[in-house]
Amino acid sequence: DADVTQTPRNRITKTGKRIMLECSQTKGHDRMYWYRQDPGLGLRLIYYSFDVKDINKGEISDGYSVSRQAQAKFSLSLESAIPNQTALYFCATSDLGGLNTDTQYFGPGTRLTVL
Amino acid sequence: AQTVTQSQPEMSVQEAETVTLSCTYDTSENNYYLFWYKQPPSRQMILVIRQEAYKQQNATENRFSVNFQKAAKSFSLKISDSQLGDTAMYFCAFTTNSGNTPLVFGKGTRLSVIA
Numbered sequence: 418d419a420d421v422t423q424t425p426r427n428r429i430t431k432t433g434k435r436i437m438l439e440c441s442q443t444k445g446h447d448r449m450y451w452y453r454q455d456p457g458l459g460l461r462l463i464y465y466s467f468d469v470k471d472i473n474k475g476e477i478s479d480g481y482s483v484s485r486q487a488q489a490k491f492s493l494s495l496e497s498a499i500p501n502q503t504a505l506y507f508c509a510t511s512d513l514g515g516l517n518t519d520t521q522y523f524g525p526g527t528r529l530t531v532l
Numbered sequence: 533a534q535t536v537t538q539s540q541p542e543m544s545v546q547e548a549e550t551v552t553l554s555c556t557y558d559t560s561e562n563n564y565y566l567f568w569y570k571q572p573p574s575r576q577m578i579l580v581i582r583q584e585a586y587k588q589q590n591a592t593e594n595r596f597s598v599n600f601q602k603a604a605k606s607f608s609l610k611i612s613d614s615q616l617g618d619t620a621m622y623f624c625a626f627t628t629n630s631g632n633t634p635l636v637f638g639k640g641t642r643l644s645v646i647a
Binding site for chain 2: 450457458459460461462465467475505507509518519520521522523525526528
C-alpha cells in the first residue's frame with residue numbers, strides 16, 4: 418500500500434533519448450519534489466512544486482523539466498538524456514501544517530542508466 | 533544558505549552495541565525541523581526520527597534517539613542495541629518552518645552492523 422509510487426523502477430536508455438519518470442501519491446499532499454542521488458553526494462534537489470500551479474527549480478535543474486499534472490502527479494523529464502544523468506531518482510511529498518508538517522515521504526526510487 | 537554536514541562517511545558497530553552518528557548544520561533561522569532518514573540496501577528512504585527546534589526535549593523512537601544541541605547546531609543520532617537490520621546509509625536533513633524551503637540533506641553516513 419505504497420503512498421508514493423514511481424514508474425518505472427528501473428530504466429536503461431541511450432544518449433539523446435527523451436525519458437519521463439512519473440510519480441504518483443495518495444497521501445493528499447500538496448507538495449512534491451524530485452531528487453537525484455549519486456554516490457558520495459547525498460540527495461540533491463532537482464525541482465519542487467508546492468501546489469499544482471507552482472513549480473520551482475532546485476539545486477540542479479539544468480537538463481531536466483517537470484510537469485505537475487494534478488495534485489497527485491508530478492513527472493520529471495530528461496529532454497535529451499546524457500550519461501552523467503545516470504543516477505537514482507527519488508520523488509517525495511510533504512504537507513504544510515499538522516503534526517508532521519514539512520516531513521518528506523519518499524517513493525521507492527527509479528534507477529536510471531544512460532548509455 | 534543552510535548547510536548540513538555529516539563528518540563520518542562510514543561507521544561500524546557490533547550487534548547489540550550503541551552507536552552515535554554525527555550531524556551539524558548551519559542556519560541563521562531560529563525555528564526549523566531536523567530529520568534523520570535511513571536508506572537500507574533496498575534503497576528506500578525511510579524516516580527515522582524528527583525534531584522540532586523549538587522543543588528542548590530530544591526526540592526518541594524506540595531504539596533511536598537524538599541529541600539536539602541547538603546552540604552548537606548539532607543533531608546526532610544514537611542507535612541503541614544495534615541490529616543487523618540497522619545496516620544502511622543514514623542521512624541528516626534540515627528545513628526551516630517557514631514552509632517555503634525544501635529539505636537540505638547531508639551526504640550521508642554508511643553504517644555497518646557486524647554480527
